[in-house]
Amino acid sequence: SDMDNPIIIIGSGLSGFAAARRLMDNDINNIVILEAENRIGGRINSVRFSDGIIDLGAQWVHGQKNNLIYEMTRNNFDFGTTPFEEMYSTFVLTNGTKTDQKDIRKIVDVAYKIIDDIDDLEDPQGSIGETFNKKFDKALKSSKLKNIEPSVIELMKENIERNYNGYTASNSWYDLSAKKNSEEGKASGNQYLTWKKQGFKTFFNFLTKKAPNPAQYLNIESKVQLNKKVTNIKYNTKDETSNVAVTCSDGSSYSAKHVIFTPSLGVLKKYHESLFSPALPQQKILAIKNYGFGTVGKVFLEFEHPFWLEQGKPFLAYEFLWLEQDKKEAKSTNREWMINITGIYVVDQFPNLLEVFLGGSNLNEFETFSDSKITEDCMWLLEKSLSKSLPKPKAMTRTKWLTNDNFLGAYSYGSMDAEKANIGPKDIAESILNADESPILLFAGEATDEKYPSMAHGAVRSGFRAADEIVKFYE
Numbered sequence: 054s055d056m057d058n059p060i061i062i063i064g065s066g067l068s069g070f071a072a073a074r075r076l077m078d079n080d081i082n083n084i085v086i087l088e089a090e091n092r093i094g095g096r097i098n099s100v101r102f103s104d105g106i107i108d109l110g111a112q113w114v115h116g117q118k119n120n121l122i123y124e125m126t127r128n129n130f131d132f133g134t135t136p137f138e139e140m141y142s143t144f145v146l147t148n149g150t151k152t153d154q155k156d157i158r159k160i161v162d163v164a165y166k167i168i169d170d171i172d173d174l175e176d177p178q179g180s181i182g183e184t185f186n187k188k189f190d191k192a193l194k195s196s197k198l199k200n201i202e203p204s205v206i207e208l209m210k211e212n213i214e215r216n217y218n219g220y221t222a223s224n225s226w227y228d229l230s231a232k233k234n235s236e237e238g239k240a241s242g243n244q245y246l247t248w249k250k251q252g253f254k255t256f257f258n259f260l261t262k263k264a265p266n267p268a269q270y271l272n273i274e275s276k277v278q279l280n281k282k283v284t285n286i287k288y289n290t291k292d293e294t295s296n297v298a299v300t301c302s303d304g305s306s307y308s309a310k311h312v313i314f315t316p317s318l319g320v321l322k323k324y325h326e327s328l329f330s331p332a333l334p335q336q337k338i339l340a341i342k343n344y345g346f347g348t349v350g351k352v353f354l355e356f357e358h359p360f361w362l363e364q365g366k367p368f369l370a371y372e373f374l375w376l377e378q379d380k381k382e383a384k385s386t387n388r389e390w391m392i393n394i395t396g397i398y399v400v401d402q403f404p405n406l407l408e409v410f411l412g413g414s415n416l417n418e419f420e421t422f423s424d425s426k427i428t429e430d431c432m433w434l435l436e437k438s439l440s441k442s443l444p445k446p447k448a449m450t451r452t453k454w455l456t457n458d459n460f461l462g463a464y465s466y467g468s469m470d471a472e473k474a475n476i477g478p479k480d481i482a483e484s485i486l487n488a489d490e491s492p493i494l495l496f497a498g499e500a501t502d503e504k505y506p507s508m509a510h511g512a513v514r515s516g517f518r519a520a521d522e523i524v525k526f527y528e
């Protein structure tokens with residue numbers, strides 16, 4: 054019967070919950086959500102720290118217009134913001150010598166104008182890095198930047214690439230396709246809305262309708278089975294009625310009418326061969342192999358007092374300009390991981406916290422080092438660059454997305470390989486139908502969203518899309 058053959062959603066992240074919500078809104082309630090972790094949320098991981106809740110996964114709502122997350126919450130949640138777009142960081146040389154912030158701000162203005170323009174290019178060619186360099190070299194000849202020391206410009210270029218990699222989770226901006234970038238949408242408006250002290254997990258209350266009106270609550274949580282790592286999905290496209298067989302690492306198995314698969318592109322890259330029988334279609338495998346998936350990292354440090362505040366001066370972040378000799382020192386003292394730090398930022402509503410953000414895919418070492426080493430290294434860099442001794446943090450927490458087998462990284466990006474292979478999120482999303490044209494195996498998750506891949510709102514959108522496809526089949 055139908056009761057024995059539910060719709061199985063693999064993964065309890067944003068896309069899995071969004072799919073369940075949309076199915077239940079259409080009176081489809083026979084749903085089982087299988088989750089490998091011992092918690093709900095996936096790449097939303099809001100945890101208690103200091104005197105509130107911080108985010109180890111997604112932290113900011115990027116944009117307002119056409120952003121489903123913003124649209125579903127705007128009337129009932131009072132967002133905060135981190136002023137990345139309104140303020141400058143404090144740029145420090147890693148050897149502690151003072152540097153002219155005015156010159157640097159000129160470079161920042163020119164560079165970020167170029168980056169904004171890259172989003173609107175008519176016929177983008179090559180990588181983001183190449184495109185940037187061409188335009189930046191031209192701008193260097195302009196009077197605004199003419200008198201700035203070339204060494205400062207070089208250091209800033211490195212800094213800007215590092216920031217771009219942090220934003221996109223790519224290893225190098227020469228691996229980011231300008232064409233793929235231009236095919237994506239961007240939700241306009243404030244790019245850095247925060248959940249204040251409540252964490253991104255607040256959004257799950259809106260997905261389940263607990264907020265704003267608890268009377269409408271859909272108990273999606275009750276459908277989740279934790280610690281259920283799916284190891285095989287067996288499907289049959291030849292028959293009209295046969296079900297999909299899902300097996301978990303604990304030996305349990307399930308039979309489903311439809312399966313919505315939501316784990317990360319990292320999981321698909323590593324496990325698609327053993328996960329699916331028969332093998333997935335060639336085009337989908339091509340897309341899985343060639344679309345980009347990278348990582349980022351974070352460290353939160355709690356201090357007794359905000360030592361970064363100088364009387365009356367607003368403060369956003371420290372960004373580091375790495376001198377060659379300091380890079381060498383970092384490498385020879387087992388601190389090479391620190392060169393991936395894009396900056397150390399304030400955290401909205403937490404006056405005593407600093408957040409260290411790491412970009413670039415080379416984060417394996419960072420993730421395997423102990424908490425105490427990470428903390429000591431952070432203080433080493435801060436003391437060296439600020440050229441003074443500082444109070445020790447009283448608490449820390451940090452991320453490990455890359456080495457977690459259920460994620461294997463942070464989020465996807467439009468790589469040069471994706472452009473060459475002419476594939477995109479749509480190919481990863483493509484459903485598998487049986488002889489009756491029933492979508493028996495569907496794919497959701499941020500990397501399957503055509504418009505907002507990588508983003509939390511893209512993940513939500515993809516879950517709705519997959520659920521709609523099932524709803525439509527029964528209409």
Ligand SMILES: Cc1cc2nc3c(=O)[nH]c(=O)nc-3n(C[C@H](O)[C@H](O)[C@H](O)COP(=O)(O)OP(=O)(O)OC[C@H]3O[C@@H](n4cnc5c(N)ncnc54)[C@H](O)[C@@H]3O)c2cc1C
Nearest residue numbers: 064066067068089095096111112113283316498499508509
């Ligand atoms: C550090 C970090 C910072 C980010 N910052 C932002 C941000 O500021 N703003 C933004 O918009 N986006 C951000 N993102 C991206 C955003 O978090 C993701 O796009 C979104 O949460 C992905 O949701 P999803 O449902 O696609 O995947 P997931 O949340 O990964 O859900 C998939 C689920 O499947 C489970 N799973 C994996 N393998 C198996 C298996 N074999 N069997 C069963 N279950 C399995 C996983 O445990 C997971 O719970 C960030 C991501 C990270 C990691």
